[in-house]
Amino acid sequence: MSNTNEFFDLWLKAQNQALEATKAVSEQMQTYINNGTKTTNNPFEFWQNSALDAFTNTQNKEKIFKDVLVKTFSNSKTYQKLYEIWQPYFKAIQNKSLNTNNYKNFLDPVEIKKLVDDLFNFDADYFNELQSQLKKFSSNAEQMTKPWMDATQKNINLFPEFIDGQPESFQQMFQNIHAAFDKTFVKNMHAPAVGKDREKVELMLKFIDDLSIYTSKNAEFQHAMYVTGLSATEKVIEAIAQKIEQDEDNIQFEDFFNLWIDTNEKTYYSLFQTKEYSVLKGDLVQAGLNARKKYFELTETYLSDLPIALRSEMNDLYKTVYELRKRIKLLEKQIKEQKA
Amino acid sequence: MSKAMPIFDPKSIMKNFGDLNSKLIKGTEMLSDINEIDVGTAPKELVYEEDKIQLFHYKSDKKPSNKTPVLIVYALVNRYYMLDIQPDRSFIRNLLDQGLDLYIIDWGYPTQMDRYLSMDDYINGYLNNCVDVIRQDANTEKVSLMGICQGGTFSTIYSALYPEKVKNLVTLVAPFDFSTNEGLLFNWSKHLDIDALVDNYGVIPGDLMNVGFLMLMPFNLNIKKYVDMLELIDDKDKLLNFLRMEKWIFDSPGQAGECIRQFIKDCYQGNKLIENKLVVGDKKVDLKNINMPLLNIFASGDHLVPPAATKPLNDVVGSQDKTLYEFQGGHIGVFVGSRSQKELAPAIYKWLNERDATSGVKIENKSKSNQTKKGQGEKK
Numbered sequence: 010m011s012n013t014n015e016f017f018d019l020w021l022k023a024q025n026q027a028l029e030a031t032k033a034v035s036e037q038m039q040t041y042i043n044n045g046t047k048t049t050n051n052p053f054e055f056w057q058n059s060a061l062d063a064f065t066n067t068q069n070k071e072k073i074f075k076d077v078l079v080k081t082f083s084n085s086k087t088y089q090k091l092y093e094i095w096q097p098y099f100k101a102i103q104n105k106s107l108n109t110n111n112y113k114n115f116l117d118p119v120e121i122k123k124l125v126d127d128l129f130n131f132d133a134d135y136f137n138e139l140q141s142q143l144k145k146f147s148s149n150a151e152q153m154t155k156p157w158m159d160a161t162q163k164n165i166n167l168f169p170e171f172i173d174g175q176p177e178s179f180q181q182m183f184q185n186i187h188a189a190f191d192k193t194f195v196k197n198m199h200a201p202a203v204g205k206d207r208e209k210v211e212l213m214l215k216f217i218d219d220l221s222i223y224t225s226k227n228a229e230f231q232h233a234m235y236v237t238g239l240s241a242t243e244k245v246i247e248a249i250a251q252k253i254e255q256d257e258d259n260i261q262f263e264d265f266f267n268l269w270i271d272t273n274e275k276t277y278y279s280l281f282q283t284k285e286y287s288v289l290k291g292d293l294v295q296a297g298l299n300a301r302k303k304y305f306e307l308t309e310t311y312l313s314d315l316p317i318a319l320r321s322e323m324n325d326l327y328k329t330v331y332e333l334r335k336r337i338k339l340l341e342k343q344i345k346e347q348k349a
Numbered sequence: 350m351s352k353a354m355p356i357f358d359p360k361s362i363m364k365n366f367g368d369l370n371s372k373l374i375k376g377t378e379m380l381s382d383i384n385e386i387d388v389g390t391a392p393k394e395l396v397y398e399e400d401k402i403q404l405f406h407y408k409s410d411k412k413p414s415n416k417t418p419v420l421i422v423y424a425l426v427n428r429y430y431m432l433d434i435q436p437d438r439s440f441i442r443n444l445l446d447q448g449l450d451l452y453i454i455d456w457g458y459p460t461q462m463d464r465y466l467s468m469d470d471y472i473n474g475y476l477n478n479c480v481d482v483i484r485q486d487a488n489t490e491k492v493s494l495m496g497i498c499q500g501g502t503f504s505t506i507y508s509a510l511y512p513e514k515v516k517n518l519v520t521l522v523a524p525f526d527f528s529t530n531e532g533l534l535f536n537w538s539k540h541l542d543i544d545a546l547v548d549n550y551g552v553i554p555g556d557l558m559n560v561g562f563l564m565l566m567p568f569n570l571n572i573k574k575y576v577d578m579l580e581l582i583d584d585k586d587k588l589l590n591f592l593r594m595e596k597w598i599f600d601s602p603g604q605a606g607e608c609i610r611q612f613i614k615d616c617y618q619g620n621k622l623i624e625n626k627l628v629v630g631d632k633k634v635d636l637k638n639i640n641m642p643l644l645n646i647f648a649s650g651d652h653l654v655p656p657a658a659t660k661p662l663n664d665v666v667g668s669q670d671k672t673l674y675e676f677q678g679g680h681i682g683v684f685v686g687s688r689s690q691k692e693l694a695p696a697i698y699k700w701l702n703e704r705d706a707t708s709g710v711k712i713e714n715k716s717k718s719n720q721t722k723k724g725q726g727e728k729k
Contacts, residue, residue, distance in 0.1 A: 073596045074380055077575075084575040085373060089366065128571060262365050266576070274568045281533050281564070284540075291540030298545040305549075323461070324551065331465040334400075338474070 087127065091269060092262060094120045098246070102253070116242060125238040131231055209310050216303035223296040230293045233280065241276035245269050372579040379588055386592045389430030391441045393453070397482040401457030404479045406486070407445055414448030415698070415705045417516050418487045420480060421453040422507075424499035425471070425608070426558060428600050429453055431684055432497075434593050440684045440694060447698035452483050452492075458602045464551035466605035468506075468612060469630030476507050480514050491516035493701060498522055498654060498680075499612070502622065505662065506629060509638045517704050518668075519644045519697060522651055522680050524658040526623045527616050531655035533565050538617035547606035555601025562598075565652060594685075623661055639666040642704050644697065646674040646683070653680040672700065 098115040125131070248268055252260060280286050309319045318326075397404035421441075423429035432453075433441040444451060454476070459466065483492050493516050496504025501523020508515045530536055546553060563570045581587040611629075621627040627634040643666055647659035656675075663671050676693055678686050683693065 071386060071596070073386060073592060073599065074383070076599065077578075077592060077595055078377065078380055080571075081376060081575045081578060082373065084572045085369060085579070087572055088369065088576050092366075128567060267573075270568045270573045274566060277567060278533075282530075282536060284536070287536045287540040290537060291542060295542040295545050298542070298549045302545070302549055324464070327462050327551075328465055330462065335470070 087124070088266060090120075090124065091266065094124070095265070102249075116246075118239065121238055121242055122235055125234055129234055131234075209307065212303060212307045212310060216300065216307055219296065219300040219303050223293070223300045226289075226293045226296045230289055233286065233289065237277055237280045238273070241273040244272045244276060248272060369579065372582050376579060376582040376588075379582055379585060383585070383589060383592065386589065386596050388435070388593050388596060389428075389433045390436055391433045391439060391445065396452070396486060397479060399475060399478060401459065401463065402475050402479075403455040403457065404482060405453050405455065407441060407451040407453070409445040411446065411448065413450035415450060415702050417489065417491065417493050417701070417705050418450045418452055418483050419444075419493045419495050419519075419701065420483055421451060422476065422494060422496040422500035422504045423454065423456070424497060425456050425604060426499060426555075426601065428597060428602070429455055431597050431681070434597060434685055435590055438685050438687075438690060440689065443690055443694040444698060447695060449698060449701065450487070452479070454479055456602065459552050459605045460603070461551050464547075464606040467607040467630075468503075471605075471608055472503055472507050473510070473630045473632065476503060477511065480507075480511070484514065490514075493517040493519065495519040495521070495697075496523055497684075499524075502616070505636070505639065506622070506627070506634050508641065509634045509636050510629070510632050512638050512640055515641050517642045517644070517701055518639065519646070519701070520659075520662070521646045522648050522654050522659065522683055523645075523662075524616070524654045526658050526661040527618075527620045528623075529655055529657040531657050532651075532653060534561070534653060535617065535655070535658065537561070538613055541613060541617075543610050543613040543618075547610045551606050552603040553606065553609055554603050558604065559599060559601050562653075623665060625665075636662070636665045637667040640668055642670040642672075643668045644672045644674060644700050646676055646693070646697075648676045648678050648680055648683050650678055650682075651680045670704070 094117065101111075101115050245268060249260075249265070305320060309321060312319060392408040393405040394408060395403055396406045421429070421432065423432070433439045436442065441451065441453075456471075456475075480492055480494075484490065491514055494504040494508060496502070496519070498521070501520035502525065504518060505520060505523065505525065508518045524535075527535060550557070578588075578591055581591065615621045615627055619626070622634065623636070625633075625635050625637070643663065645659065645662050647654075647656045649656060651659075660673060663673050674696065676683050676689070678688060683689055
């Protein structure tokens with residue numbers, strides 16, 4: 010393979026032949042190819058996207074058909090992506106430029122990270138955005154904290170008067186707190202000083218705290234997964250080097266693919282079976298659930314004024330129905346036994 | 350590493366990707382041609398229903414040669430039609446053909462309304478009621494139970510609580526000793542905050558459970574399986590079988606919160622069953638009460654329920670007639686593998702049939718590797 014263009018030219022040729030052979034299907038696909046919304050310079054990927062669109066937009070079948078097709082196409086892309094990532098390494102082998110010192114230079118860790126992201130559903134954009142929002146919140150929180158610190162200091166100064174039994178000092182202390190609230194929560198969230206909305210704000214703060222913990226745990230978890238991915242990559246390189254040393258000169262890409270799968274599976278399994286991973290995974294799930302729980306509590310506080318049944322109220326109802334149903338079954342059984 | 354290597358020949362790579370492309374086209378065409386994925390086709394009739402559960406009685410042209418009806422108790426986490434996934438590899442059809450009279454419970458799909466259903470409701474309620482219905486239906490004092498995976502654990506608990514209603518107990522790839530660290534699920538569950546999970550979701554979504562199952566072998570189950578599928582894309586029957594299995598894997602009912610809470614806490618985390626400390630409802634489970642013949646089947650290559658979790662049951666039950674049977678294969682292979690059809694189903698029938706006539710007859714386990722230090726495969 011002299012260059013990438015040649016590679017894609019040959020590729021395009023191969024698939025044109027394949028398309029010829031399936032005219033009935035390709036006619037339908039063609040509409041989508043012409044009007045395709047996804048653009049790419051890679052003809053293989055372009056065709057895949059178009060075919061997938063055609064199938065998922067026109068077929069009215071069980072969901073499993075679409076799921077299988079989406080997964081098959083997606084993993085064919087992974088198969089292809091794997092080749093792209095490893096292509097510089099393969100070329101280096103062919104150009105005789107590979108040696109024990111430079112072999113790592115031919116693989117792009119960013120691309121390997123993307124593969125891990127895809128496989129384990131890490132949404133990098135989502136977490137970047139979340140982290141950015143939390144940072145903004147933290148900055149806002151600093152501005153919010155200052156009036157409260159000032160109010161606290163003023164109240165400390167007033168405290169001797171308060172214990173001396175001067176009632177106006179208590180009033181002043183309350184006003185200080187009220188002023189701090191006005192400067193912070195009211196300004197930032199348009200919330201009044203007391204009542205249910207204060208609960209919302211408190212809940213919001215707790216939710217943000219839990220979300221921060223979750224983000225932090227997730228970063229720890231992802232790091233463990235990336236490090237394992239890189240370790241697996243090095244093992245694949247070592248395995249290929251070993252094959253080269255053993256003069257195995259007929260390795261096909263399919264062999265490489267199987268080697269890559271097996272090595273990754275084993276390397277990740279080694280991680281998965283450690284107690285540290287189980288604990289980390291448990292902590293991550295718990296952190297996510299804590300944030301989720303606060304989110305739903307918060308949602309309920311916003312919905313509580315509306316004439317709709319809330320989740321917590323429905324749970325109470327379900328419990329009552331469950332208990333009544335159980336009671337009825339027991340009574341029916343007793344009647345039946347008595348009759349017998 | 351400096352020598353020239355003729356590996357990854359460009360022509361073969363082009364052919365490889367060209368073939369892949371052609372197979373994708375063919376696959377799309379094939380998937381367009383298949384309109385329905387039929388599973389669980391063995392004829393059966395509904396004989397009882399309660400809330401969302403249903404009890405079915407399988408019909409067979411052949412009159413059962415075994416007098417005692419057998420109730421199959423499947424796990425709550427997947428659908429029972431795995432046992433009848435395709436007509437030519439149906440564990441159910443095979444057992445019917447052998448001469449068993451089969452019933453099966455369909456646990457249904459719990460909704461939020463079912464979040465408070467507990468192990469007590471499933472075992473002392475639904476399962477007990479189904480057993481009573483069969484006893485009445487078949488005019489018999491006792492039924493045989495055949496419990497699968499989590500259903501095997503439930504059947505064992507039931508047999509300890511109601512030994513007077515159970516003639517024989519057959520368990521397949523079921524966990525009893527949860528102290529093992531051999532299976533990833535066992536490790537992960539020990540550090541799972543099940544309270545947080547149940548309090549959040551009420552009914553744990555099946556999809557959430559599936560994420561955990563797929564993480565057991567992420568590269569094979571998420572990537573390789575689908576690339577390999579393209580190899581059988583030309584064969585409509587094989588493709589259909591692949592689709593049947595996919596349908597089963599992702600057809601996962603939600604888990605009633607209180608039931609899974611106790612199952613994880615008391616079994617996976619507390620290991621109370623094997624230690625005779627488990628309480629279901631107001632009843633204490635003492636495995637010594639299991640006095641009926643026991644056939645405990647484990648799979649040597651089971652990555653979901655490792656043999657170490659299954660085998661110890663035979664050491665703690667009160668039965669005099671107990672058999673440990675090793676199946677060489679994996680968790681799912683027990684039901685759909687060719688060895689399952691040829692060896693396991695007939696062996697189960699034979700074991701049951703011998704105890705149907707006269708109890709306490711020993712059976713030879715055909716599996717050679719069954720001859721372990723504990724002498725599995727023979728009456729203990």
